[in-house]
Amino acid sequence: MSNLSYMKKLFDGVEVEWKVLCEVADIGTGRSNRQDENENGKYPFYVRSKNILKSNVFQFDEIAIVVPGEGAIGDIFHYIEGKYALHQRAYRIHVTQDELNTKFLYYLMTDSFKKYILGKSVGATSISIRKPMLEKFLIPIPPLSVQAEIVRILDAFTELTAELTAELTAELVARQQQYAYYRKQLLTFNDGEVEWKTLKEVALELGRGKSRHRPRNDPKLYGGDVPLIQTGDVRNASHVINEYTQTYSKFGLEQSKLWPKGTLCITIAANIAETTILGFDSCFPDSIIGFVADPEKTTTSYVEYLLTSFKSELQAQSTGSAQSNINLATFERLPFPFPPLAEQERIVTILDKFDTLTTSLTEGLPREIALRQQQYEYYRELLLSFPKTEVADND
Numbered sequence: 001m002s003n004l005s006y007m008k009k010l011f012d013g014v015e016v017e018w019k020v021l022c023e024v025a026d027i028g029t030g031r032s033n034r035q036d037e038n039e040n041g042k043y044p045f046y047v048r049s050k051n052i053l054k055s056n057v058f059q060f061d062e063i064a065i066v067v068p069g070e071g072a073i074g075d076i077f078h079y080i081e082g083k084y085a086l087h088q089r090a091y092r093i094h095v096t097q098d099e100l101n102t103k104f105l106y107y108l109m110t111d112s113f114k115k116y117i118l119g120k121s122v123g124a125t126s127i128s129i130r131k132p133m134l135e136k137f138l139i140p141i142p143p144l145s146v147q148a149e150i151v152r153i154l155d156a157f158t159e160l161t162a163e164l165t166a167e168l169t170a171e172l173v174a175r176q177q178q179y180a181y182y183r184k185q186l187l188t189f190n191d192g193e194v195e196w197k198t199l200k201e202v203a204l205e206l207g208r209g210k211s212r213h214r215p216r217n218d219p220k221l222y223g224g225d226v227p228l229i230q231t232g233d234v235r236n237a238s239h240v241i242n243e244y245t246q247t248y249s250k251f252g253l254e255q256s257k258l259w260p261k262g263t264l265c266i267t268i269a270a271n272i273a274e275t276t277i278l279g280f281d282s283c284f285p286d287s288i289i290g291f292v293a294d295p296e297k298t299t300t301s302y303v304e305y306l307l308t309s310f311k312s313e314l315q316a317q318s319t320g321s322a323q324s325n326i327n328l329a330t331f332e333r334l335p336f337p338f339p340p341l342a343e344q345e346r347i348v349t350i351l352d353k354f355d356t357l358t359t360s361l362t363e364g365l366p367r368e369i370a371l372r373q374q375q376y377e378y379y380r381e382l383l384l385s386f387p388k389t390e391v392a393d394n395d
Contacts, residue, residue: 016142016386017099022135024097025105029069029131030059030086045085050076058083063102065093065109070128074114079106091134100139104147107154108139111377111384140386150383157376165369172361179354180309186347187309189337196335199303205292208268208328209284213255216285224249226258227282231267234288237276238362239304239355241265248283256283264291264300266307268326273314275307289328302344305351306336 021027030046032055037045041054048068066078069089079102086092095102120133141147200206213221222228226248233241248256259265261281267274269287277300284290293300307314317334318326338344 014142014146016140018138018140020135021093021137021139024095024100024139024141026094026096027091027131027134029088029091031088032059032085033088036085043083043085044080045087046078046080046090047087048089052078055085057085059085060092060094062094064095065102065106067091067093067109067113067129067134069130073129074117077106077110077113079103089128091129091131093134099141099144101144101147101151103151103155105139107151107380108384109137111380113137140384142386153383154380157379161369161372161376164372168365168368172358172365175358175361179358182354183305183309183351186350187306187337189339194337194339197297197338198333198335199291199331202294202297202303202338203291204294205290206328206331207290208286209259209288209290210257211255211283211285213252220249221252221255222247222249224252226250226253227280228252228256229265229278229282229284229288231269231271231274231285231287234265234267234276235271235274238359239277239301239352240279241276242279244280244282253283256285258283259290260292262292262300264293264304264307265289266291266331268328268330272318272326273307273311275304275311277301277304289331291331296341298338298341299344299348301348301352303336305348310336 032045034047034053036055036057037053038056039054041056043055043058045053045055046066047053048070049072061083062080064080064084066080066084066086067073067090068076069091093105095105116137117129117133224247227244228246228248229241229244230246233244258281259278261278263278263282265276265278265284266289267287268289291300291303293303314326314330314334317330339347
């Protein structure tokens with residue numbers, strides 16, 4: 001039997017009663033303003049965000065749904081069984097009528113509440129919920145047996161989605177650890193096998209990026225067609241960076257420096273020793289070092305893999321200030337292992353394959369999870385779509 005046929009049979013002949021939420025549930029806020037927060041507390045403490053804090057005191061002991069009254073309204077729901085504390089700007093919904101399954105209501109609100117509440121929320125910059133909005137939320141109430149079956153199906157979907165996410169994440173972590181292990185092995189050499197040289201000794205150019213104009217947020221610097229990358233772009237990039245979101249104008253370029261495609265970028269402030277290779281000509285600020293390899297001595301890819309492997313050692317060189325940093329002199333004095341070019345190329349070939357595999361998994365994981373989430377949401381909507389008959393809209 002197909003899923004659609006099963007659902008048709010599930011709903012066949014089912015009578016659905018529609019009621020506003022206040023008819024079937026007690027709705028109210030908590031009493032705490034975070035004065036009861038204790039990181040070692042015994043009870044969960046629900047506030048105005050997805051974060052769940054701790055408290056040594058509880059205010060309620062029940063089965064309920066908690067909805068933040070401010071912030072990401074309509075996106076965050078907590079299903080609770082037991083004792084808990086509640087912020088004064090978060091709402092609890094405790095079902096009081098036997099005709100309604102609380103878990104069914106939880107899934108129902110997860111599916112349809114956001115659209116309803118966003119149309120009625122108040123505040124231009126910080127939208128919020130008021131109690132009457134919750135009270136007037138209109139809900140379908142099919143027979144309890146149907147509610148229980150819907151809950152069973154959606155619980156199973158939720159569990160399967162969580163298991164899949166955990167399995168795929170574990171697979172990715174295992175491959176990343178394997179990659180890091182073999183990279184370290186390939187870049188570890190015995191005495192006498194290699195020459196130890198500084199980056200300055202194997203570079204055609206080694207220097208900091210430029211951004212001379214102040215203030216740095218001057219609008220006339222930006223909006224042209226000259227690529228500009230920052231430390232965060234380097235941190236989030238893989239072996240080679242092929243995308244950019246920020247650009248310099250002609251004026252911005254004149255006060256900076258355009259580095260050629262193939263330049264190795266090394267962060268020296270905020271994000272220490274993060275690396276990537278430019279897949280396009282680009283400018284970058286003085287919080288990034290640019291390295292252009294001498295092709296008779298090394299390759300950019302080899303040095304990028306080398307610095308990635310030595311990242312923890314490089315980060316240990318940073319200064320202990322409000323914002324950690326290292327400087328160009330660090331790379332001018334620290335020696336690194338450089339085997340013959342042929343061996344460097346062999347190592348790069350192996351690591352390129354590992355990098356391709358890891359990147360594929362990294363990109364594929366979110367897509368796979370998103371597909372499963374879409375499937376889950378599709379069936380949730382099917383299961384929770386009941387025709388409205390002879391009933392008023394959510395006014």
